């Protein structure tokens with residue numbers, strides 16, 4: 001993986017450009033971190049092989065949303081302020097009271113054991129090295145206890161699916177609370193599995209040397225035999241309602257984040273039901289294929305929530321300028337999914353740390369160019385709809 005080595009987040013800025021955070025070469029020349037996500041994906045594909053690649057890269061149906069999630073961020077432009085007097089950029093923020101060094105968090109993605117022998121533990125170590133939040137998938141191949149022990153004290157949240165066998169969800173929530181996870185992230189966009197044709201055609205399944213230790217029950221056997229779509233169909237509760245947010249919140253003292261919200265009215269129902277935060281997400285285009293890209297719906301959710309809960313967004317965030325747009329539109333943080341899998345496959349924990357460092361460095365650069373010194377200064381006037389992309393019509 002052709003990246004500069006990651007530096008611990010706690011390192012002070014001596015030897016770094018105070019605006020971009022880039023390390024200085026000997027002689028003081030600032031170095032940009034030259035990372036191509038396309039190259040990283042190619043390298044990861046080579047390392048993990050075609051079955052794992054089909055699982056990670058694929059989307060639902062004809063995958064049109066997969067591409068739209070990425071390209072729709074270009075429907076917005078940054079409208080910079082100048083003469084803003086900025087000599088340093090601070091990316092630090094809090095997410096439900098948890099201090100993080102940057103607004104870029106690691107999304108929950110399942111089965112990281114296909115990417116790296118240390119799986120989710122390596123991702124947790126990489127995120128911890130940068131002081132970033134990691135959300136652990138409940139379909140992880142490492143137990144939540146192993147992940148907690150692998151990166152002690154690091155900010156981490158636990159993603160949860162409510163299972164038909166609710167006793168197993170109760171157990172998972174209580175284990176997460178007992179092991180330092182700071183929130184339960186309830187994913188609500190999977191009442192059934194999306195039609196993931198790449199997964200079906202690629203014969204994607206859980207290899208016999210991997211297991212799903214957080215779900216327990218028959219999940220591991222289901223995934224060995226029928227693949228991951230079978231786990232969703234057999235194990236997940238399909239008939240969730242807003243009451244289930246309150247049910248989950250009542251199991252522990254942890255706040256509940258609802259992931260997979262795409263509409264203003266649903267956002268209000270979730271907040272009324274007790275959600276502390278929402279993730280605007282279409283599950284990385286893996287569920288309903290003909291849904292809108294998240295870049296086009298973030299605003300309506302932010303406006304409907306009106307500050308009553310934190311709002312985060314994921315889907316296609318591949319460039320720092322797009323992260324800045326998301327924050328300026330009102331997201332408090334973004335989550336990245338596939339890029340973190342490519343970094344994990346290509347470079348393990350160091351790869352994940354380097355990827356996060358790249359986002360940080362380019363975020364600082366973009367914010368300085370926009371005239372914003374802190375994430376709280378990123379506000380709506382810094383973005384405008386690109387010509388030809390009215391929000392009313394989406395075209």
Ligand SMILES: Cc1cc2nc3c(=O)[nH]c(=O)nc-3n(C[C@H](O)[C@H](O)[C@H](O)COP(=O)(O)O)c2cc1C
Nearest residue numbers: 056107108109110137187283284314315316337338
């Ligand atoms: C391989 C893969 C597995 C995923 N597994 C989960 C999961 O277990 N739980 C969940 O809530 N979301 C899951 N997601 C969705 C991500 O959390 C996130 O919403 C999505 O990846 C964001 O889009 P991006 O990949 O374009 O960044 C998964 C996504 C991918 C690509």
